[in-house]
Amino acid sequence: MTAQNITMQEKDMSRVHARQRVMKIAVQVGLYAFLGIMALIVIFPFYFMLISSVKSMDEYRQTVQTLWPRDIILHNYVDAFKTANLGTLFLNTMYVGVVSTILSLVITVLSAFAFARLEFKGRDAMFAALLATMMIPGELFTITNYATISAFEWKNTYTVLIVPFLVSVFYIYLLRQNFLQIPNELYLAAKVDGTSDLKYLWKVMIPLSLPTLISITILKMMGAWNSYVWPRLVANDEAHRMITNGLRNAFTDSTGDVNIPVQMAAVALVSTPLFLVFIFLRKYIMKGVSRSGIKG
Amino acid sequence: MVESKHPWKAWIYLAPAIVLLLIFTVWPIVNTLRMAFLENYNIMAATVPGVTFNVGLGNFQQVIQYGGFLTCLGNTMLICFLTVPISTFLALIIAVCLNAIRPLQRMLQTIFFLPYVTNSIAIGMVFAAMFNMIGNNFGGEGELLITAGIINNIIGIFGVEPINWINVGSSYAANVFVMVVYIVWNALPFKILILLGGLQSVNKQYYDAAKVDGTSRVRTFWRITVPLLSPMIAYVVITGFIGGFKEYSSIVGIFGEDMGPTGDPRRLNTMVGFIYDALANHQGRASAAALILFGIIFVVTMINLWVSKKKTHY
Numbered sequence: 001m002t003a004q005n006i007t008m009q010e011k012d013m014s015r016v017h018a019r020q021r022v023m024k025i026a027v028q029v030g031l032y033a034f035l036g037i038m039a040l041i042v043i044f045p046f047y048f049m050l051i052s053s054v055k056s057m058d059e060y061r062q063t064v065q066t067l068w069p070r071d072i073i074l075h076n077y078v079d080a081f082k083t084a085n086l087g088t089l090f091l092n093t094m095y096v097g098v099v100s101t102i103l104s105l106v107i108t109v110l111s112a113f114a115f116a117r118l119e120f121k122g123r124d125a126m127f128a129a130l131l132a133t134m135m136i137p138g139e140l141f142t143i144t145n146y147a148t149i150s151a152f153e154w155k156n157t158y159t160v161l162i163v164p165f166l167v168s169v170f171y172i173y174l175l176r177q178n179f180l181q182i183p184n185e186l187y188l189a190a191k192v193d194g195t196s197d198l199k200y201l202w203k204v205m206i207p208l209s210l211p212t213l214i215s216i217t218i219l220k221m222m223g224a225w226n227s228y229v230w231p232r233l234v235a236n237d238e239a240h241r242m243i244t245n246g247l248r249n250a251f252t253d254s255t256g257d258v259n260i261p262v263q264m265a266a267v268a269l270v271s272t273p274l275f276l277v278f279i280f281l282r283k284y285i286m287k288g289v290s291r292s293g294i295k296g
Numbered sequence: 297m298v299e300s301k302h303p304w305k306a307w308i309y310l311a312p313a314i315v316l317l318l319i320f321t322v323w324p325i326v327n328t329l330r331m332a333f334l335e336n337y338n339i340m341a342a343t344v345p346g347v348t349f350n351v352g353l354g355n356f357q358q359v360i361q362y363g364g365f366l367t368c369l370g371n372t373m374l375i376c377f378l379t380v381p382i383s384t385f386l387a388l389i390i391a392v393c394l395n396a397i398r399p400l401q402r403m404l405q406t407i408f409f410l411p412y413v414t415n416s417i418a419i420g421m422v423f424a425a426m427f428n429m430i431g432n433n434f435g436g437e438g439e440l441l442i443t444a445g446i447i448n449n450i451i452g453i454f455g456v457e458p459i460n461w462i463n464v465g466s467s468y469a470a471n472v473f474v475m476v477v478y479i480v481w482n483a484l485p486f487k488i489l490i491l492l493g494g495l496q497s498v499n500k501q502y503y504d505a506a507k508v509d510g511t512s513r514v515r516t517f518w519r520i521t522v523p524l525l526s527p528m529i530a531y532v533v534i535t536g537f538i539g540g541f542k543e544y545s546s547i548v549g550i551f552g553e554d555m556g557p558t559g560d561p562r563r564l565n566t567m568v569g570f571i572y573d574a575l576a577n578h579q580g581r582a583s584a585a586a587l588i589l590f591g592i593i594f595v596v597t598m599i600n601l602w603v604s605k606k607k608t609h610y
Contacts (some may be wrong), residue, residue: 027513032392032400038390039407042481046410049422049448107312114309121303132320132340135595137542139571140586143331143579144324147339167316197305226415228545229572248548251421260425267418271582278413282406285413286489 049271053077053264060261073261080265086252089243096242097224100162101217108171108216113201115172116179117187127176130169142230149234156237161230165223171216178209219276222285225274243270280285328583332356335578356583359570365585366560368570374472375479375566376540376596383480384533387487391519394488395495405492412485420549423478427461427550451572462550464559471557479546487532494528495521528597530604534597541593544568567592 031054052060081087107108115127145164163206182205190200206213224242231242241249247270251263278285309316331337335354341347359365390408394401410420428445448458458465461474502524506516522529543566547555556563567575567589575580 003608026599028397031397035390035393035397035404039404042411042484043407045419045481046421048426049419052425063444065444072513107316110309111313114306118306118309119303120306123306133317133325135594135597136325137538137568137586137589139542139568140583140590141321141324141585142330143571143575143582144327145320146575147327147579148319148323150339163316164320164431166321170482174372222413226417228417228548231447233572233575243483244415247415247421248417260428263421264425267421270418274413274415275410278410282409286409 014295046271049264049268050154051078052261053268055261057261061191073215076261076265077269079259079262080269083262084247084266086246086266086269088238089241089246092240093224093243096158096161097221099158100166100224102160104166104168104171104220105213105216107166108168109201109206109213111167111172112175113197113205115176117184117197131173136224142233146233154234156240157282158235158240160234161240161242164230168220171220174216175209175212180203182208210286211287212258214281215287218284222277227247241263246267297439297478300302328586332558332583334580336578338577339579340577345355349475349580351503352463354581356588358581360585361534362391362581364459364530364565364573367562368565368567371564372496372543374539375543378476378578379483380533380536380540382476383487384529384536386480387491387532388522388525388529389490390484391491391495392517394492394533405488408488409485412489412604416482417549420478420546421482424462424550427474429458429460460555464557466557468563471551475547475564477545478550479540483536487536490528492526492533494525500522511520526604529592530576530600533604534600537600538593539597541589541596542568544572588591 026258051069054074055066055075055076056071056073059066059070067073077209115123149155149160149164154163187200187206190204195203224243227242228244228248231240232245235241236245247266251258331403332355333351334349334351335352336347336358337355342349394405394408397404428447429448437514444452444458445461447461459470461470498521502520503516506520547564547566547569551557551564554561555565555569562569566583571582571585571589574585
């Protein structure tokens, strides 16, 4: 090959490279443009909620809506808090959420331990049967559970909001898988040392599976915050009403004349705790979610 | 596994779970089957001594003949067959794009996950406000004030006439559109999360090989990305269908408990809504509807599994 030929080739190559670089930049610009537009669409409802929540009624009623409020009226939030009685709803929901999370964790840990570490007859068959119940839609249980709790006279109590959902087969499954990853040698060593099962569970298993337990806690709390159908069915009295239910009820007006800015302020107040949890505990939520496929 | 000296110990650990499961899971399964096949069963009547119910398929017949049921079934099917393909395809495109960028990837990922951590009733109310044509019915003294609403403002920029989306007199198609937009918006985060997770674990060698061969991007997408992701796609499609058949609270969020625009309640009712309507007074009918729902979910899941087994490349 002559020297001339080589420089020709190099020139060709650099031209090809330049074209590839231009293509690459164009593709990247396209990607960012698409993702940017999609992100705007996804985020727009939140933006709309926030700007509407601080508008005056007059401004909100304009034929062409403003994209930035002229006057920021924070008093809407005070009105929202009062109209929807959010204080009581918040306390009720927190109470139900905290108590049911704690009890649920205890039950889940004990069951997962039995399924992961203890030997007993019919263990695997029972575990398989439990997993099979996950396929059944929850509504099928609701019909009978509604009758059961009526017979127990649990209507309009905290018990009815907590007890029926304490056992989650999915959480037991999740934690059992985690427990199984802990080497059995640790358990045997603890047995040789004469450590009791409960002490071993508390000192070794629980600290080692803390991330899973945190995921369960968050999902359970979010579940309480977002639960709607069951609470409306069984505890729709003033004293036990939960937050989602209360929010929906507070702004269902027969005249259709709803103060939307105040309504949006209430929605923002109800959404805020969820966002805070999301910002600080994102890792655990995503981990729990990617394995569950269920919402809350 | 350790041979325990005390096999009964395991049962003590399991006792709380077993007791609760027997009452709130096992008994409901048995009881639903029982109630579904006792004609016209309802709990109030059952407490009266001497009352008996015929065993038969009467409840199922009632469910199917009951006018509202076909509406519910139709709406539910429509939700499934519109939202699952749309949201899966959009999520796939977004996940592939997210996977192809470096700067801002985490920030965009967080934005796309935001709708997941929301309350479906609360944000449904936001969507209702956005699509609301009559921002507020009354202006001054008895004066009817018609405003366009933000979505109508936006489509107005493109020269589209305002549409009555969800208010009195709105069309069924417009209602369904709003419902589909909201459900897709809600379903995207989970699907993006799963698909992006799948993409990040795909072996880069396949792409390098395609690059060497000079394969086009579109071809790479259909011939490499989609087959490699097929287990995750199958997973999000199946969970999407199950979620779609159980759809209820998104619609309550937008349309309220009437499950329809003012003046036409129950127009957008779903299978789950049908069960809840019958729950308090007609437990036999509700049970039959729940079994039908379970049957549909079971069949659709099996079909999905069967298709994905044929089409999935591991």
